[in-house]
Amino acid sequence: MMTINDNKLIFEQKKKQFIERIDLIAKESFNNEQKETAKQIIESANENNIDAVYQLVTQRVKTGFVFDAAPEVNHNCVALISENESLSITSTEAVHNEHSLIIGENYDTLKNLLCTYINPSTGEGMIDIIYIDPPYNTESAKKDGNDYKEEVEAAKFVYRDKYTRDGWLNMMNERLKLAKKILSNRGVIYISIDDGEQGYLKVLCDEIFGEKNFIANLIWKCRSSLYYTEPLISIQTEYILAYAKDKSKFSLKTFDKDNIDGDEKALEGFFFNRVKKLYDDEDYSNNDNDPRGPYKTSGKVRNDGRPIYTVTSPTGVQHTAAWVYSPEVFQQLIDDNQIYWGVDGSAQPRKKSYFKDYIGKVSSNLLYDEFVITKNGDKTKKEKIFEVGTTESGTKELKDIVGENKFPYPKPVELIKYLISLYPVNDCTVLDFFAGSGTTGQSVMELNEEDGGKRKFILTTNNENNIANDVTLERLFRVIHGKGSKGEHISWKYSNTVPSLINNSVRVFDVEYHELQLYDFEKANKLIPIAEIQFKKLNPNYKIKDRFDIYNELAALNPYKKV
Ligand SMILES: C[S@@+](CC[C@H](N)C(=O)[O-])C[C@H]1O[C@@H](n2cnc3c(N)ncnc32)[C@H](O)[C@@H]1O
Incomplete structure (x- = not known):
């Protein structure tokens, strides 16, 4: 039985805790004076209102959004994955990559x-890359929930894309925190989004992942031609927000700069054409065999208005001008052979810019299909040298595979x-939890x-209108087996030599909901071994934990409460 004294003790402890927490708030959010005021207000609170008072004084600390109440969880239930072997896609190859698809909320x-x-x-997470493409909460969708434009009217499988802004942000907030x-x-993490919510999502992500971990807002040209239905300006782009979990530990794929000398063989994959084009x-060129490799030169070493002085070329020719650099810096550049004086060593000085210093930056934030036009006599050839596709090409790809x-x-x-290829390691785990038709898997x-x-993928998507079964699973089956699940012919071929991606398998899981009241240890004890088996299927490296831990984990599996 709790006594009045116990209550008093709890209240005093809580007050002490709240005051300590105020001290921990970053200076940018609360200066010292504000902290003192907040502490005085908390000191004056009573047993009945201390929680509310603390919430109120700390609310202004949030720099981003203040949401309505977060969606509730159902405390009397646990949501547990369960393999659905009848749906799983097997491989005939003994050695194959094992992936997962979880169908559910x-x-x-x-x-x-x-x-x-x-x-x-x-305590570290083990997922390396997350790509998500959540419902964009489009204006048109807001009107009636699923008001897709003409081009997709034929689409049979539509998903819910209608939230209030606050509801949408709430939905994203809860999932992004996990x-x-x-x-x-x-x-x-990469997140696709369009103009409708991009600004709001950026602020939310800054709050969750931290501004310091923002990598880039990638701008993807999703439409190749102008769109005349737009009232004012034709919108041809969407965005992909990229955040690192911890930018200080994050790196992107680059090249071994020291080995680049314009030799095509040193380059690989997607980057090959990019770097070649650059x-x-x-x-x-490299007229003087500079060991740092090829360079271009720029005459921008003069700048009127700066002090005028004279520099002398290696052949003794003097050049007097207002130079960009101070005499000391200029001399350092000369000593380091970073100044080019023309073929005969006496021309106006030009600064060298090395090819190797650019190649690390081939990953631009502008993503669009790039072409080069080559001429052979009278004939011109348009060649795609960098491909990211468009919405139209994505639609065609899927249609080729699933037929409609x-x-x-x-x-x-x-x-x-x-x-995905920007990630420096190719033995990694890729998660997409708004997987839709399964593009990330393919x-x-x-x-x-x-x-x-x-690389191993984990896809998760709900089964609204049977999307998961009829589109996601069927697509994965078809690209793995090179034919439909009922033997249908598909026009898609991965390549001439590889007609399918048979060295892959996909374990399919559903989500099962189990009633579990708090302190129902008997039921929990029955669920624990079931959970352990399923977790191990999802991650073969999963280590079975001691009983207490897994009970805690079960309790943490309270599902989203549908309203
Ligand atoms: C924009 S689509 C993703 C399309 C995907 N990138 C592709 O290329 O096919 C979003 C998908 O997420 C699913 N989805 C939306 N809300 C979800 C939720 N709460 N849980 C699971 N899936 C959800 C929708 O059914 C839809 O299939």
Whole structure:
């Protein structure tokens, strides 16, 4: 039985705790004077209002959004993944890459991933790349829920895309917080979005992942031609927000700069054409055999208005001008052979810019299909040298595979492949928890095929209008087996030599909901071994924990409460 004294003690402890927490708030949010005022207000609170008072004084600390009440969880239930062997896609190859598809509400599936993809000894998440393409909450959708434009009217499988802004942000907030926990310290998250919510999502992500971990707002040209239905300006782009879990530990794929000398063989994959174009477009040369490799030169070493002085070329010719650099810096550049004096060593000085210093920056934030036009006599040839696809090409790809226009606005495979290929390691885990038609799965398998990688995907998507069964699963089956699940012929071929991606398998999970009242240890004890088996299927490296831990984890699997 609690006594009055106990209550008093709890109140005093709580007050002390709240006051300590005020001290921990960052200076940018609360200056010292504000902290003192907040503490005085908390000191004057009573047993009945202390929680409300604390909430009130700390609310202004939030720099971003203040949401309505977060969606509630159902405390009398746990949501547990359960393998559906009859749906799983097998491989005939003894050695193959094993992937997963979890069909269900992603808030609940993310909680299962939290149980399985956190390293128990370090607490670190084990997912390397997350790509998501959530419902965009489009204006048109707001009108009636599923008001897709003409081009997708034929689409049979539409999904819910109608939220109030606050509701949408709430939905994203809850899921992104879970996503952050399962990302590895070197991990990255990419989020597709359009103009409707981009600004709001950016602020939300700054708050969750931290502004310091923002990598870029990638601008993807999703439409190749102008769109005349737009009232004022034709919108041809969407965005992909990229955040690192911890930017200080994050790196992107680059080249071995020291080995680049314009030799094409040193380059690989997606980057090959990019770097080649950079090299071809600019006037790189290496007339004096500079060991740092090819360079272009710029005459921008003069700048009127600066002090005038004289520099002397290696052949003794004097050049007097107002130079950009101070005499000391100029001399250092000369001593370091970074100044080019023309073929005979006496021309106006020009500063060298080395090719090797650019190649690390080939990953631009502008993503669009790039072409080069080559001329051979009278004939011109347009050649695609960098491909990320468009909404139109993504739609065609899916139609080629599943036969009909079954899903609105799938992303093009090349776009997702590019994002994944930026990651420096090709033996990694890729998660997409708004997987839709399964583009991310196909992208992972194609990339592995191309570079021998061992990437593994985990897709999760709900089954609204049977999307998961009829589109996601069927697509994955078809690209793996090169034919439909009922033997249908498909026009898609991964390549002439590789007609299917048979060295892949996909374990399929559903989400099952189990009643579990608090302190019902008997029921929990029955569920524990079931959970352990399923977690191990989802992550073969999952370590079975001691009983107490797993009970806690079960309790953490309370599902999203539908309203
Ligand atoms: C924009 S689509 C993703 C399209 C995908 N990138 C592709 O290329 O096919 C979003 C998908 O997320 C699913 N979805 C929306 N809310 C979800 C939720 N709470 N849990 C699981 N899936 C959800 C929708 O059914 C839809 O299939």
